[in-house]
Amino acid sequence: MRCAFYRADLCPVGERLLARAQAHPDDANAWLDASFVLQLLGQRAAGLDVQHHALAIRSLYALPAPARTPTLNLLVLMGPGDFMANTPVEFLLQTSSIAATVQYVTPDLPLPEEVPDHDVLFVAIAQSDANALLLRDVARMLDGWPRPVVNRPEQIAHLSRDGVCAALDGAAGTLVPRTMRLDRAGAMQLTDDAFPLIVRPVDSHAGTDLQKVDDGTALHAYLATHPASEFYLAPFVDYSGPDGQFRKYRIVLIDGTPFICHLAISSHWMVHYLNAGMDDSAAKRAEEAAGMAAFDDGFARRHAAALAGIDSRMGLPYLGIDCAETRDGRLLIFEVDNAMVVHAMDDPGRYPYKGPVMERVFGAFEKMLHRVTSAASN
Structure with a gap:
């Protein structure tokens, strides 16, 4: 993903992986890695076909071991699909001391009777029509689970766009179209x-x-x-500021505490960080840096009631929010989701302020998993 982010040529990597997989047909790791590379190359259908083949060989995979001695064993449940189909836990764990394994489940491939021993289980499966039955089945599988479960599937199931609208109806300080x-x-x-x-x-x-x-x-x-x-x-809600610019925030709630992940500024209402021209504008980056530095005492405080309401109504220890501020000071909600990409891949030379901000996010995620584990053992 980092190579793709920096527009490196992934074709040689993909070719090596496919050659390795063809030489060793039972090498599930090679097939799964090849599926990711194909998707990053824009070959989504081919990548998902290769992923299906990998999961038919094996459904359990280990993420790269942490640099430090593991302090916690995490089991992650994922479903098949592209990069939007699951919480991208690889980013969230990249600086942690947590050892993680990923167990894939599908409607045809239920949770095995035996899974690796773990301290806490994290459900990464995102809400979608395709995942509706899977989330229902996983909820049944996890009924009475002997370890703590973070992000219950029955709560994730409410994260459709109309489901979020219904769940947040009347929430103080929010505007949910x-x-x-x-x-x-x-x-x-x-x-x-x-x-x-x-x-x-x-x-x-x-x-x-x-x-x-x-x-x-x-x-x-x-x-x-x-x-x-x-x-x-x-x-459609016109959320442009006095200068005509549109500002969209990506925030995560971890154990109810809000953390900013980016602020994208654009002259167009449909704002995405990669098309907002942040790379090309020192002024936009300076505003983002200032917004991040003042987030806790500024944005988070202004919208404390709204964010607390979202946390209590959605009931998920880890949650992403794409939002903005309306002209009358409310929190405008675009999307609430458990699978938003939050990362620390931006060029530190151009975005020197982002690394420390994202380290706080990753640290809070790790702390949350430890808190859940400790609470269950007491």
């Missing part, structure tokens, strides 16, 4: 007083096929070019 899940026919029946809207296919992420439509004609044109059967639609 009313999200509708409609099939194609239902969307076609919307009247003009519903616009402007933002529309996306169900289970799309990272802005894929996300569009703002200002009237019924624009919505019909959108539907004509997108083959999905169901869509999420929500009112």
Whole structure:
């Protein structure tokens, strides 16, 4: 992932892995690694096919051992899929002293009767239509589990866009645009007083096929070019600041405490960190650095009630939030998810302020796992 982030050529790595896998057909590690490389190269379908082959060989994998003597053994439950299908725990654990193994489960591959001994189990499976049955099955598998479980699957199941909207309805200090899940026919029946809207296919992420439509004609044109059967639609909220810029925050809640992971600033309403021009603007980076330095006494304090409400209503010790501030001072919620990518891959020369901030996030995640383990043993 780091190589891809820095636009290094991954083809030689992929070729070596595939050659190794072909020479050793039972080498599940090689097949699984090759699946990740193929996905990073943009070959998603091929990567998932290779992943399926790897999981048919073996469903249990060890993450790289920590540099220090392990202080805790973590078992991570993941489901099959691309990089949005699970919490990216590899990033969260990269500086920790935790030894982790990943157990993949699928609807056809339940949790084995015997799993590695562990101190705590973390459910990394993300909410999606594809994972709905899997989350239900995992909840049954974990009923009465003898070790503490972090991020219960029955709570993760509520993280659909319309599910989050319902769960946070009336939460103090928040604005959660009313999200509708409609099939194609239902969307076609919307009247003009519903616009402007933002529309996306169900289970799309990272802005894929996300569009703002200002009237019924624009919505019909959108539907004509997108083959999905169901869509999420929500009112568009203009959250631009006095300078016309849009600011989107990525925050994680760990044991209820908020931590900032990035602040993206863009002239376009659909803000993603990689397309916001942060690399090219020293002024934007300076604002992000200042926002990070003042986060605890500024943003987190202004929205303390809203963030506490989200924590209590969602009931997940680890949770990601994409959000902004409205002009009237409320916390505008775009997405609440357990599988958002948070990382420390940014160039330290250009982003010297980010490393220490992300170390706090990783340290809090490790501390949370230790707290849960200690509480269970007392």
